[in-house]
Amino acid sequence: xxxxxxxxxxxxxxxxxxxxxxxxxxxxxxxxxxxxxxxxxxxxxxxxxxxxxxxxxxxxxxxxxxxxxxxxxxxxxxxxxxxxxxxxxxxxxxxxxxxxxxxxxxxxxxxxxxxxxxxxxxxxxxxxxxxxxxxxxxxxxxxxxxxxxxxxxxxxxxxxxxxxxxxxxxxxxxxxxxxxxxxxxxxxxxxxxxxxxxxxxxxxxxxxxxxxxxxxxxxxxxxxxxxxxxxxxxxxxxxxxxxxxxxxxxxxxxxxxxxxxxxxxxxxxxxxxxxxxxxxxxxxxxxxxxxxxxxxxxxxxxxxxxxxxxxxxxxxxxxxxxxxxxxxxxxxxxxxxxxxxxxxxxxxxxxxxxxxxxxxxxxxxxxxxxxxxxxxxxxxxxxxxxxxxxxxxxxxxxxxxxxxxxxxxxxxxxxxxxxxxxxxxxxxxxxxxxxxxxxxxxxxxxxxx
Amino acid sequence: xxxxxxxxxxxxxxxxxxxxxxxxxxxxxxxxxxxxxxxxxxxxxxxxxxxxxxxxxxxxxxxxxxxxxxxxxxxxxxxxxxxxxxxxxxxxxxxxxxxxxxxxxxxxxxxxxxxxxxxxxxxxxxxxxxxxxxxxxxxxxxxxxxxxxxxxxxxxxxxxxxxxxxxxxxxxxxxxxxxxxxxxxxxxxxxxxxxxxxxxxxxxxxxxxxxxxxxxxxxxxxxxxxxxxxxxxxxxxxxxxxxxxxxxxxxxxxxxxxxxxxxxxxxxxxxxxxxxxxxxxxxxxxxxxxx
Numbered sequence: 001x002x003x004x005x006x007x008x009x010x011x012x013x014x015x016x017x018x019x020x021x022x023x024x025x026x027x028x029x030x031x032x033x034x035x036x037x038x039x040x041x042x043x044x045x046x047x048x049x050x051x052x053x054x055x056x057x058x059x060x061x062x063x064x065x066x067x068x069x070x071x072x073x074x075x076x077x078x079x080x081x082x083x084x085x086x087x088x089x090x091x092x093x094x095x096x097x098x099x100x101x102x103x104x105x106x107x108x109x110x111x112x113x114x115x116x117x118x119x120x121x122x123x124x125x126x127x128x129x130x131x132x133x134x135x136x137x138x139x140x141x142x143x144x145x146x147x148x149x150x151x152x153x154x155x156x157x158x159x160x161x162x163x164x165x166x167x168x169x170x171x172x173x174x175x176x177x178x179x180x181x182x183x184x185x186x187x188x189x190x191x192x193x194x195x196x197x198x199x200x201x202x203x204x205x206x207x208x209x210x211x212x213x214x215x216x217x218x219x220x221x222x223x224x225x226x227x228x229x230x231x232x233x234x235x236x237x238x239x240x241x242x243x244x245x246x247x248x249x250x251x252x253x254x255x256x257x258x259x260x261x262x263x264x265x266x267x268x269x270x271x272x273x274x275x276x277x278x279x280x281x282x283x284x285x286x287x288x289x290x291x292x293x294x295x296x297x298x299x300x301x302x303x304x305x306x307x308x309x310x311x312x313x314x315x316x317x318x319x320x321x322x323x324x325x326x327x328x329x330x331x332x333x334x335x336x337x338x339x340x341x342x343x344x345x346x347x348x349x350x351x352x353x354x355x356x357x358x359x360x361x362x363x364x365x366x367x368x369x370x371x372x373x374x375x376x377x378x379x380x381x382x383x384x385x386x387x388x389x390x391x392x393x394x395x396x397x398x399x400x401x402x403x404x405x406x407x408x409x410x411x412x413x414x415x416x417x418x419x420x421x422x423x424x425x426x427x428x429x430x431x432x433x434x435x436x437x438x439x440x441x442x443x444x445x446x447x448x449x
Numbered sequence: 450x451x452x453x454x455x456x457x458x459x460x461x462x463x464x465x466x467x468x469x470x471x472x473x474x475x476x477x478x479x480x481x482x483x484x485x486x487x488x489x490x491x492x493x494x495x496x497x498x499x500x501x502x503x504x505x506x507x508x509x510x511x512x513x514x515x516x517x518x519x520x521x522x523x524x525x526x527x528x529x530x531x532x533x534x535x536x537x538x539x540x541x542x543x544x545x546x547x548x549x550x551x552x553x554x555x556x557x558x559x560x561x562x563x564x565x566x567x568x569x570x571x572x573x574x575x576x577x578x579x580x581x582x583x584x585x586x587x588x589x590x591x592x593x594x595x596x597x598x599x600x601x602x603x604x605x606x607x608x609x610x611x612x613x614x615x616x617x618x619x620x621x622x623x624x625x626x627x628x629x630x631x632x633x634x635x636x637x638x639x640x641x642x643x644x645x646x647x648x649x650x651x652x653x654x655x656x657x658x659x660x661x662x663x664x665x666x667x668x669x670x671x672x673x674x675x676x677x678x679x680x681x682x683x684x685x686x687x688x689x690x691x692x693x694x695x696x697x698x699x700x701x702x703x704x705x706x707x708x709x710x711x712x713x714x715x716x717x718x719x720x721x722x723x724x725x726x727x728x729x730x731x732x733x734x735x736x737x738x739x740x
Contacts, residue, residue, distance in 0.1 A: 079701060087711060087712055087718060091718050092733070253675055267648065272648075373739050374739075379550065379551060379553065381597075381655075382595060385653075394625050396644065400550045400552075402739065403738075403739045407627075407712075409627040411627075415679065416679070418679075419675075419676060419679050
């Protein structure tokens, strides 16, 4: 090596201390590896899959030790998307924390917000003071989020095994759900819609009509996935018995969500430890008994219909509760303004601006104090788990009595589920690794936080 | 779900308070005169705040928790000053502020609900393994409808195995494991919290272990709960807690050669000041804070 060597160029030769030989392949040039290995007695090669790879759902790095096409050893390398969300939350008020945690698992932002706000409310001891309308809105939004998230899981999972139509129709239908999010919260993702004490704004005019249209759309088009996939021989051949993990394995490795439900155990916190009135909704927990990738796919598919059932019931209740508050009555916790989605995006409602700027000095002071300083939360710690689209999403929150979280930790289901990748892949074929990862549906934003 | 799974419903007074100041048991004398005790914004007559109604305030009183006896609350830190004011030359009065930070302390029996049954069973199961309850468990804290067993670190592996295997406890799953850094809680700076879930009985408990900063070793529970593998790596990565017996304790989120432990309180958040049209906004950890 000379001093003029480009130090940022890809490594062409093995580093001096690396055991064995190394190859750098960038795609389309695998022949060079096989040619070089030809005649060698050692068939074991170690392949780095990722962190940039279309089928790793983001920046997941899989370190696979292969013998021929069999996976002998599989390890996941994570951390490429670590952004310090938990650390950042320690430097913002309790309310501002929502905007950080919503970005963790970016495919289920409303679940992140829900787990965090539930934990804040439990710390404040106001869990039973949250207006029912706010809870119903939360449940409706979370179930929509579950559908959107499952659609991405099925869409990308299908794409990775070559079922491109599943991907295109998956994103087509998800777009409908995102339209609902945009209409209600002003944003397609990173909503910061659920806030400690309730939700940030009431449903805008006509929202329930749009929700009904969306339900009708989904009911018409969701059966397409079953038609395309359920009995498709290629799909079955790729998914059946792949990524097997039984109930004992799930419990030992902490795997939750569709992974554990595909083993036949009805692990669903909405039923087991209901929160926010889920016990008053009529729905079933979907299970399969095959404990493989196909079972997880079917569980997700069935869950979308159950989510639609919940949404229909929520719409009925929201119809009746129109005009009721959507934020806790305690003005020392509630955000001072009801925000409104206007033509130029979300903002303070004009009525509120008029009130604080033109009518009441005290209201202006109150607004200023609660927005800049925030509210205080009595010291203590809580753990608030909810059933997100990927499994148990828990928020461990510690308060020191101040205006900021002392420590916020998210037990993200993607992080925990991903641990089981070794158990699912070792001994299988390298092509099945893709299917096994897709069946876990990990989102690296949630894994790395 | 069986009815005895909801201890917080049985004891509605366990629910927390809205006003933080009332829950801080040891306000330093004189300190509460310098700032409003609860630190909340002043509620003037012009503010549309229905909570000021006496009826609403009365309802709120019913939801206050039992105030913890002051000797049981655990003072973890004493803070001076507020809002960035330190030392002399301060005319605001904030510089003289002294505030103690106290976490909920040991709870007296009965704990309520199924908590007593779990505590009794844990004591019995530990006795079967020739472990004295008080040797293994420092204290039990019941707060906000959750029970926390503070375990001495030498016993955490035994206790984890016991609560998983005893058939009346059966905490099969470790939901979450994470660290908390209390830099002023001398001798117990680093805490690790284990959230356990029993699918059989549909119950949750928390175990909490502490260790000093200069000897940050805690036995690993990976032998009992394989899922603890990544959780412990993450806690090591962020807090520097060394889990003895872990099969491969390496950094997981940060790069392998990263110096320091980012989630510790003395580790800065970082960031640069942002300038806009001549004004400078300091990075978040340099801004004035109310804490």
